[in-house]
Amino acid sequence: MQEPILSLKNIVYSFKTYGGTVKAVRDVSFDVRPGEILGIVGESGCGKSVTAQCIMRLNPEPPGFFEGGEILYKGKDVLKMNKKELRDFRAKEIGFVFQDPMTSLNPTMRVGAQIEEVFLGHTDVSKQEVKEKTLEILKLVGISDAEKRYRQYPHELSGGMKQRVMIAIALVSRPSVIICDEPTTSLDVTIEAQILELLLELREKLGTSIIMITHDLGVIAKICDRVVVMYGGKIMERGTADEIYYETAHPYTRGLMDSIARLDTAKDQELKPIDGTPPDLFSPPAGCPFAARCENCMAICNELPPEEYRFSEEHSTACWLQHEMAPDTPFRRPLMKGKEKD
Amino acid sequence: MHNVDYNSEPLVQVKNLSKYFNVGHKAVLKAVEDVTFDIYKGETVSLVGESGCGKSTTGRCLIRIYEPTRGQVFFEGKDISTYNKQEAREFTRKVQMIFQNPYASLNPRMTVKEIVGEGLKLAKMPSDQIEARVQELLETVGLNKEHMSRFSHEFSGGQRQRIGIARALSVDPEFIICDEPISALDVSIQAQILNMLNKLQNERGLTYLFIAHDLSVVKYISDRVIVMYLGMVVETAPTEELFDHPTHPYTQALLSAIPEADPRRAKASRRIPIKGEIPSPVNPKPGCRFADRCEYATDICRQELPETREIRPGHFMACHNR
Numbered sequence: 001m002q003e004p005i006l007s008l009k010n011i012v013y014s015f016k017t018y019g020g021t022v023k024a025v026r027d028v029s030f031d032v033r034p035g036e037i038l039g040i041v042g043e044s045g046c047g048k049s050v051t052a053q054c055i056m057r058l059n060p061e062p063p064g065f066f067e068g069g070e071i072l073y074k075g076k077d078v079l080k081m082n083k084k085e086l087r088d089f090r091a092k093e094i095g096f097v098f099q100d101p102m103t104s105l106n107p108t109m110r111v112g113a114q115i116e117e118v119f120l121g122h123t124d125v126s127k128q129e130v131k132e133k134t135l136e137i138l139k140l141v142g143i144s145d146a147e148k149r150y151r152q153y154p155h156e157l158s159g160g161m162k163q164r165v166m167i168a169i170a171l172v173s174r175p176s177v178i179i180c181d182e183p184t185t186s187l188d189v190t191i192e193a194q195i196l197e198l199l200l201e202l203r204e205k206l207g208t209s210i211i212m213i214t215h216d217l218g219v220i221a222k223i224c225d226r227v228v229v230m231y232g233g234k235i236m237e238r239g240t241a242d243e244i245y246y247e248t249a250h251p252y253t254r255g256l257m258d259s260i261a262r263l264d265t266a267k268d269q270e271l272k273p274i275d276g277t278p279p280d281l282f283s284p285p286a287g288c289p290f291a292a293r294c295e296n297c298m299a300i301c302n303e304l305p306p307e308e309y310r311f312s313e314e315h316s317t318a319c320w321l322q323h324e325m326a327p328d329t330p331f332r333r334p335l336m337k338g339k340e341k342d
Numbered sequence: 343m344h345n346v347d348y349n350s351e352p353l354v355q356v357k358n359l360s361k362y363f364n365v366g367h368k369a370v371l372k373a374v375e376d377v378t379f380d381i382y383k384g385e386t387v388s389l390v391g392e393s394g395c396g397k398s399t400t401g402r403c404l405i406r407i408y409e410p411t412r413g414q415v416f417f418e419g420k421d422i423s424t425y426n427k428q429e430a431r432e433f434t435r436k437v438q439m440i441f442q443n444p445y446a447s448l449n450p451r452m453t454v455k456e457i458v459g460e461g462l463k464l465a466k467m468p469s470d471q472i473e474a475r476v477q478e479l480l481e482t483v484g485l486n487k488e489h490m491s492r493f494s495h496e497f498s499g500g501q502r503q504r505i506g507i508a509r510a511l512s513v514d515p516e517f518i519i520c521d522e523p524i525s526a527l528d529v530s531i532q533a534q535i536l537n538m539l540n541k542l543q544n545e546r547g548l549t550y551l552f553i554a555h556d557l558s559v560v561k562y563i564s565d566r567v568i569v570m571y572l573g574m575v576v577e578t579a580p581t582e583e584l585f586d587h588p589t590h591p592y593t594q595a596l597l598s599a600i601p602e603a604d605p606r607r608a609k610a611s612r613r614i615p616i617k618g619e620i621p622s623p624v625n626p627k628p629g630c631r632f633a634d635r636c637e638y639a640t641d642i643c644r645q646e647l648p649e650t651r652e653i654r655p656g657h658f659m660a661c662h663n664r
Contacts, residue, residue, distance in 0.1 A: 260558065
């Protein structure tokens with residue numbers, strides 16, 4: 001197995017507010033390997049965006065703070081970096097594509113200038129060279145007529161085009177990891193498909209790793225190699241995209257899949273929504289965060305956080321239903337020999 | 343699916359509807375152009391297309407939020423622009439709307455009871471009856487009477503959408519226009535709302551016009567589908583027919599872009615490429631609106647508007663080359 005380029009170890013991240021402490025991310029660990037696309041999937045408020053943002057330490061601290069854990073990038077702990085190191089790390093090593101391209105570009109700056117700004121920050125090249133490089137990168141992200149777009153303002157571009165500019169900005173320093181936070185949520189399906197294809201193409205050409213944050217299982221299926229399913233600030237299940245879909249081991253993952261209308265859903269078949277609402281993270285439940293909405297909930301689920309059970313090199317879940325004493329359910333999978341628990 | 347009598351008179355008839363907006367010197371935004379369709383009692387018709395295709399504007403013309411530039415809308419056989427005061431009042435009772443954004447469509451200064459009861463108050467219902475009726479409505483949509491005195495900011499997105507639905511139901515409508523009612527909600531909540539809309543339709547014999555861009559949801563919920571592109575209808579067909587035999591190049595491309603949750607199928611599926619993005623509806627070029635992005639476009643497509651033809655029973659399509 002390849003050495004991970006980025007690894008999160010037992011991250012606990014919280015926010016201090018007037019109402020108390022919100023425990024947004026609770027003990028999350030995962031690796032990102034070179035050249036892979038890792039999906040983080042979950043509903044609003046599950047902690048997926050906070051997880052992504054704290055990799056680059058984008059959340060204002062305070063109110064946000066790390067309660068524990070480490071983030072290792074090429075062996076160096078991001079949490080121990082000083083200001084200068086952190087600045088370099090953000091500028092050169094990791095790119096970030098935000099969800100809403102309409103509000104994340106500066107409306108008073110020309111597109112070209114916004115991309116050049118990144119170059120000027122951390123390379124010492126002449127203005128002419130910078131412009132050439134900018135045009136080159138605009139072409140790389142599939143913007144035709146780069147010369148014209150270079151001089152336009154964001155409001156003159158369509159949503160899909162703006163998202164391409166955002167990706168261009170993230171790519172300027174040729175980072176080894178790009179974090180995409182719901183990059184296609186506000187786009188139409190045909191444009192979404194174009195952007196996803198662009199990301200696949202960039203991974204192919206540049207070998208960049210991508211962390212894809214989304215709530216859409218369609219996006220996961222289309223481009224991700226491995227998937228992490230989050231709920232209530234914790235990881236519920238992880239595995240390759242195929243394992244998650246075909247060998248689902250966690251009731252929440254199943255619930256997510258059953259609640260969407262798919263093309264092959266019969267009309268007389270009622271959709272199976274997940275009843276109830278996500279947990280309150282001011283005082284997260286002691287046991288499994290999904291227990292209150294789970295159909296297969298047992299007594300222990302409310303009391304103790306589940307152990308992680310491993311089925312293969314990649315596939316594991318945190319659910320008591322895999323325990324040897326639990327009743328048989330369709331979720332039960334054969335455990336991996338010798339490595340039952342983490 | 344639903345028992346719909348297609349030989350009866352349609353509940354809603356839209357004839358050659360156009361809606362233009364003046365957006366500056368000699369610039370006309372043609373949001374909707376020459377749209378014609380019928381909706382029968384008890385059915386769910388979906389209007390689909392990308393943003394900017396005029397689907398919401400069409401919906402708004404149907405409920406008299408916008409005055410059409412040309413064309414007519416008939417409700418129960420009568421032109422809605424010729425209504426007198428009495429008839430207009432009756433029309434607003436029979437036709438209701440559910441909005442896309444549950445955060446913007448509820449007045450933050452009104453309690454739930456006031457929001458849901460407003461229509462009843464206008465219908466001159468005595469206030470003691472209003473209270474009982476509001477309570478009943480809230481229970482229908484899965485809320486309870488404790489929620490009556492609260493304000494909308496105290497609710498989650500899904501709950502707010504339920505309040506919006508209770509408000510639409512309060513005056514006992516026959517026809518509801520649902521303008522992207524679930525696109526702002528989380529996936530697990532979307533299913534709750536869809537199931538509820540389905541249940542209400544079966545219980546009350548409601549007719550829906552469902553405006554949406556999520557094609558998987560459209561396939562699940564509707565009897566017939568109307569596909570719009572840049573203000574014009576390109577294809578209309580019963581749901582199964584449309585998804586099995588999409589004929590217009592735009593419909594084919596749109597269907598092939600639907601995200602698929604099954605990883606093996608998603609990675610194997612090939613999208614039919616559409617060049618570029620949806621052009622501006624301001625002063626559109628003559629000819630087929632899709633011509634610039636269509637891989638089959640020929641000279642005639644850029645000069646003449648295609649006629650709408652019936653290619654199979656109930657399946658209408660407007661393309662020169664198909």
